[in-house]
Amino acid sequence: MISQLSWKIGGQQGEGVESTDRIFSTALNRLGYYLYGYRHFSSRIKGGHTNNKIRISTKPIRAISDDLDILVAFDQESIDLNVHELRSGGVIVADAKFNPVVPEGNDARLFAVPITAIAEELGASLMKNMVASGASWGLLGLPLEVFNQALEEEFGRKGPAVVEKNVEAARRGAEFVLEQAGGPLNEFQLGPADGKQKLFMIGNDAMGLGALAAGCRIMAAYPITPASEIMEYLIKRLPKFGGTVIQTEDEIAAITMAIGANYGGVRAMTASAGPGLSLKTEAIGLAGMTETPIVIVNTQRGGPSTGLPTKQEQSDLNAMIYATHGEIPKIVIAPSSIEECFYDMIEAFNLTEKYQVPVIVLTDLQLSLGKQSCEMLDYEQIVIDRGKLVNDLPPLEEHKQFKRYELTEDGISPRVIPGEKGGLHHVTGVEHDETGRPSESSVNRKNMMDKRLNKLNGLHITNAIHVDAPHEQPDLLLVGMGSTGGTIDEARTKLEAEGIKTNHITVRQIYPFPADLFAPHAERAQAIVVIENNATGQLADQIKLNVGFGEKTRRINKYDGTPFLPSELYKQSKELV
Amino acid sequence: MATFKEFRNNVKPNWCPGCGDFSIQAAIQRAAANVGLEPEQLAVVSGIGCSGRISGYINAYGFHSIHGRALPIAQGLKLANRDLTVIASGGDGDGFAIGMGHTVHAIRRNVNITYIVMDNQIYGLTKGQTSPRSAVGFKTKSTPEGAIESTLSPLEIAMASGATFVAQSFSSDLKQLTSLIEEGIKHEGFSFINVFSPCVTFNKINTYDWFKENIINLNTVENYDSSNRIMAMTKLMESGGMITGLIYQDKTRKSYENQVVGFRPEPLAKQNLQISPTDFEKLVAEFK
Ligand SMILES: Cc1ncc(C[n+]2csc(CCOP(=O)(O)OP(=O)(O)O)c2C)c(N)n1
Ligand code: SF4
Ligand SMILES: [Mg+2]
Numbered sequence: 001m002i003s004q005l006s007w008k009i010g011g012q013q014g015e016g017v018e019s020t021d022r023i024f025s026t027a028l029n030r031l032g033y034y035l036y037g038y039r040h041f042s043s044r045i046k047g048g049h050t051n052n053k054i055r056i057s058t059k060p061i062r063a064i065s066d067d068l069d070i071l072v073a074f075d076q077e078s079i080d081l082n083v084h085e086l087r088s089g090g091v092i093v094a095d096a097k098f099n100p101v102v103p104e105g106n107d108a109r110l111f112a113v114p115i116t117a118i119a120e121e122l123g124a125s126l127m128k129n130m131v132a133s134g135a136s137w138g139l140l141g142l143p144l145e146v147f148n149q150a151l152e153e154e155f156g157r158k159g160p161a162v163v164e165k166n167v168e169a170a171r172r173g174a175e176f177v178l179e180q181a182g183g184p185l186n187e188f189q190l191g192p193a194d195g196k197q198k199l200f201m202i203g204n205d206a207m208g209l210g211a212l213a214a215g216c217r218i219m220a221a222y223p224i225t226p227a228s229e230i231m232e233y234l235i236k237r238l239p240k241f242g243g244t245v246i247q248t249e250d251e252i253a254a255i256t257m258a259i260g261a262n263y264g265g266v267r268a269m270t271a272s273a274g275p276g277l278s279l280k281t282e283a284i285g286l287a288g289m290t291e292t293p294i295v296i297v298n299t300q301r302g303g304p305s306t307g308l309p310t311k312q313e314q315s316d317l318n319a320m321i322y323a324t325h326g327e328i329p330k331i332v333i334a335p336s337s338i339e340e341c342f343y344d345m346i347e348a349f350n351l352t353e354k355y356q357v358p359v360i361v362l363t364d365l366q367l368s369l370g371k372q373s374c375e376m377l378d379y380e381q382i383v384i385d386r387g388k389l390v391n392d393l394p395p396l397e398e399h400k401q402f403k404r405y406e407l408t409e410d411g412i413s414p415r416v417i418p419g420e421k422g423g424l425h426h427v428t429g430v431e432h433d434e435t436g437r438p439s440e441s442s443v444n445r446k447n448m449m450d451k452r453l454n455k456l457n458g459l460h461i462t463n464a465i466h467v468d469a470p471h472e473q474p475d476l477l478l479v480g481m482g483s484t485g486g487t488i489d490e491a492r493t494k495l496e497a498e499g500i501k502t503n504h505i506t507v508r509q510i511y512p513f514p515a516d517l518f519a520p521h522a523e524r525a526q527a528i529v530v531i532e533n534n535a536t537g538q539l540a541d542q543i544k545l546n547v548g549f550g551e552k553t554r555r556i557n558k559y560d561g562t563p564f565l566p567s568e569l570y571k572q573s574k575e576l577v
Numbered sequence: 578m579a580t581f582k583e584f585r586n587n588v589k590p591n592w593c594p595g596c597g598d599f600s601i602q603a604a605i606q607r608a609a610a611n612v613g614l615e616p617e618q619l620a621v622v623s624g625i626g627c628s629g630r631i632s633g634y635i636n637a638y639g640f641h642s643i644h645g646r647a648l649p650i651a652q653g654l655k656l657a658n659r660d661l662t663v664i665a666s667g668g669d670g671d672g673f674a675i676g677m678g679h680t681v682h683a684i685r686r687n688v689n690i691t692y693i694v695m696d697n698q699i700y701g702l703t704k705g706q707t708s709p710r711s712a713v714g715f716k717t718k719s720t721p722e723g724a725i726e727s728t729l730s731p732l733e734i735a736m737a738s739g740a741t742f743v744a745q746s747f748s749s750d751l752k753q754l755t756s757l758i759e760e761g762i763k764h765e766g767f768s769f770i771n772v773f774s775p776c777v778t779f780n781k782i783n784t785y786d787w788f789k790e791n792i793i794n795l796n797t798v799e800n801y802d803s804s805n806r807i808m809a810m811t812k813l814m815e816s817g818g819m820i821t822g823l824i825y826q827d828k829t830r831k832s833y834e835n836q837v838v839g840f841r842p843e844p845l846a847k848q849n850l851q852i853s854p855t856d857f858e859k860l861v862a863e864f865k
Binding site: 425 | 586587588615617618620622625632633637638639640641643646648649650651652653654655656657658660661678679681682686837838839840841843844845847848850851852854856857858860861864865
């Protein structure tokens with residue numbers, strides 16, 4: 001019995017790669033396995049090689065694997081491009097239609113299954129995906145009932161005949177491959193899962209669900225990879241809760257509409273990626289200046305400009321920290337797991353209303369789109385805190401206005417929703433006095449700047465940093481953010497096995513940087529290694545700026561569009577000891 | 578019931594004496610009172626420009642935003658609280674240059690708000706550069722040899738964008754302007770009112786007298802039918818856009834809010850944010 005296995009399906013985009021993966025992995029999730037997915041795709045819709053990889057484990061995993069056990073190929077290109085990942089003795093399940101060949105020098109075992117032929121026999125070449133996932137399922141020797149159950153749910157709506165056909169396609173795929181292999185392959189027999197019920201989702205869905213739970217009722221957005229799933233998730237669910245998603249004419253409209261809705265008293269958000277965020281920056285300043293809440297999700301992708309729109313990168317830190325002209329308070333949070341994608345959205349909406357500052361939730365493509373297991377989400381943790389929102393105010397005297405920008409001890413002023421009789425006031429992006437009226441007085445200017453900029457003094461969000469520090473004096477303090485935490489931990493296991501002492505910090509509160517929490521750990525380390533999917537080391541720069549220790553800080557950067565592999569991090573970190 | 582005086586505040590506008598914008602402010606205040614609003618039921622969202630300052634001069638909720646973006650903010654506000662009467666307002670540069678994309682799409686979207694453009698054919702606040710509404714040949718600071726680009730025809734664009742309420746007025750005609758704003762507020766859907774508002778400081782061509790000479794009030798046009806789209810378009814083209822009054826109204830199309838599935842009559846801002854454990858369970862179950 002093994003504890004983990006990696007499976008990959010490759011083919012032309014639009015050919016059923018996605019659905020094969022979805023059905024196969026949904027069924028595995030039902031069995032309680034931990035899953036971690038990685039999508040390789042390009043900006044094309046039809047055509048172009050694409051592949052989905054999933055790692056299946058009996059224990060929690062949060063990283064892609066270095067190698068591969070089973071490769072399912074719809075075409076020869078998928079074999080040629082991915083065979084190098086196969087571990088020695090790995091298996092290729094390929095469509096017999098294209099007369100697959102194993103490249104010379106590779107010891108992979110090939111099972112040529114008439115994938116297309118079976119599908120066509122059953123009346124639809126589309127069912128290729130079913131034959132392929134059935135064959136995979138068969139090799140693992142897992143119970144067919146669970147798989148059929150997944151099919152029932154996927155196709156139930158289309159009637160029993162369709163379900164029946166798909167079940168048959170899967171059965172024939174399994175049957176064929178098992179005949180060739182002489183039964184389920186011994187080395188692929190996974191141990192039993194832990195039996196805990198888990199969810200299986202992408203970060204974007206988790207953020208959508210988190211927003212809904214947080215009470216977000218309006219989302220305004222403009223489609224962009226890899227953020228669109230958030231709007232697509234919400235447009236299907238919001239109507240039930242009275243809300244809606246508006247697809248605006250551009251990202252400027254998206255953020256300003258969301259600002260208008262927040263001003264109107266609804267929790268509202270927008271989501272985008274690099275180019276869209278660039279367009280939103282003026283409005284971020286408006287929200288900061290008018291102290292209007294707004295939650296903005298940035299699902300980072302490869303930049304600059306159009307960059308690598310479908311690839312992994314973490315290169316928007318600087319852009320987010322400094323986004324907008326002038327100086328405003330702002331919070332930038334980077335969830336580091338699928339669960340945090342959910343809980344952080346709730347916190348983001350609470351923070352934006354509590355501090356009346358823009359809150360940016362910064363994910364990366366791998367976290368946003370990589371499908372993975374998620375612990376059951378806890379309803380009890382959905383707590384809504386609307387900060388200093390006031391109502392039922394006493395009537396105003398003539399020509400008096402509500403002090404929307406009242407100077408208070410903590411710099412946060414009471415906020416009122418338009419419609420309140422006693423709450424009349426003016427809001428402007430021009431410097432203003434306590435009632436929101438434009439003012440150029442230098443005394444007022446200084447007071448208002450200080451009020452706004454001091455609101456976040458000493459801010460610590462929930463788990464501003466995650467610390468795993470078993471060593472008093474580690475050789476290396478490994479630092480990362482976003483989706484890289486699991487990979488760093490796997491590299492650590494290897495390093496520790498060789499006696500290299502490593503501590504690990506995941507930074508979640510990117511801005512304002514929680515220097516006080518970070519510093520003691522940095523102090524104790526021989527070297528700080530900051531691991532980032534960008535070229536210049538933007539997180540390392542923030543650490544240097546806010547905490548210091550530049551002389552013992554090292555950088556590991558990857559900016560080729562792909563996530564780190566555990567083996568890479570292990571090797572590169574080791575060289576830095 | 579509030580009178581128009583209750584829509585006044587004690588802020589002295591910083592507009593030049595004689596600026597057309599004063600009358601537009603007065604017309605909004607009168608129209609608000611005439612349709613029976615209380616100050617707290619009205620929100621004025623404006624852009625940046627001399628005109629943009631208007632939200633600060635009316636005793637109501639006011640949001641003076643950024644250049645060209647009054648419309649998306651106003652739409653977001655209306656969607657958040659459909660009980661509010663929302664007026665968006667700004668200059669011709671604001672709405673037809675930097676914010677043109679929003680203007681066209683707000684018209685298409687048809688959210689139930691009123692948009693009043695204070696059209697002076699020039700950039701006032703930045704001290705006299707050409708605007709998309711400037712006449713060809715118009716000499717400004719940025720077009721010393723005269724404007725080359727053709728003059729934008731916002732009302733024709735509005736018609737082509739599927740507008741359900743298109744009107745034009747002149748700031749001197751307080752009566753017509755007030756009544757058009759009232760009609761606009763009452764219209765279910767997006768009402769677009771372009772108002773000629775002379776800039777006495779930087780535009781010496783499109784003056785009060787010039788407008789008086791050149792505009793045709795639709796009242797004087799026999800058998801004009803504002804429900805007739807083709808007639809509206811023809812009249813706009815014939816007159817080079819120099820007509821005032823209600824140009825076109827489509828009372829049949831529902832507003833955006835009234836077409837959104839699941840959108841309730843009660844303002845979103847007043848609804849409960851908490852989802853129930855049962856609903857949460859259902860949402861989560863989708864990912865099992
Ligand atoms: C993004 C941006 N660009 C430029 C400006 C400078 N600016 C302020 S108002 C304005 C044009 C004003 O013209 P208009 O909208 O016609 O208003 P008016 O002053 O004529 O009423 C410009 C260019 C700005 N505030 N913001
Ligand atoms: S510059 Fe022109 S538009 Fe601006 S206030 Fe003066 S007259 Fe009015
Ligand atoms: Mg102007």
